[in-house]
Amino acid sequence: MIASYPSLVKNMRAIIYAEKIDDEQAKFVSKYHRNRSVGVLDKNLLKNKKCAITLTPPTHDIGTFIEKIRKRVGIFAVHVAYASLYLAPIILFAKPKRTLEIFKICAKEDSWNIANFLRHLRIAEYFMIDFCQKFIDIIAEYGTYNAEMLTKINNQAKVDLKRRFWRVWSDNGHVVGFCSTLLVSELGRSKKCITCTFPVVSLYPPPLP
Secondary structure (H helix, E strand, O other): OOOOHHHHHHHEEEEEEOOOOOHHHHHHHHHHOOOOEEEEOOOOOOOOOOOEEEOOOOOHHHHHHHHHHHHHOOHHHHHHHHHHHHOOOEEEOOOOOOOOEEEEEEEOOOOOOHHHHHHHHHHHHHHHHHHHHHHHHHHHHHOOOOHHHHHHHHHHHHHHHHHHOOOOEOOOOEEEEEEEOOEEEEEOOOOEEEEEOOOEEEEOOOOOO
């Protein structure tokens, strides 16, 4: 797995969060992601679609950690963890019970169509890739995870993402997605390890024709 991981990251367009996918939704995903991969936790969610890749952890240790996240935080947190690993935004075909939201993404009422959704899904991917270095720099600046550091990460993420979504962003518009982070504490035998995903963008698709 570790040998193929870089190519999977490079080609991963998005991760699907859904309880189930109907035929129209499956066609939508397949039509607009023919040349890129989309990640799913359940291999049957998008069966027979060439773009679908079943998400697996790149190493055994990461897999063990993700399983602990599943048990302690929930299934959407697992999607956030994988989105962070694969540098891919999440497409929401269902509303998570626990979003881990740090801020909402709102759009003008008449702007959230398929063309804008696909454009901003791509922009969300660029944001996550570009924000990696800022995330690393902020952590290096503080040296340890604390409330002030997390506030700086979250505030910077909102500034950057709002700037990128300028075509449709409206503070008073309808909610089309949100940005999440996951802070995880793991008590080991000798020390306490705290890790944080960088901001992950999740977007609801527009009404399908």
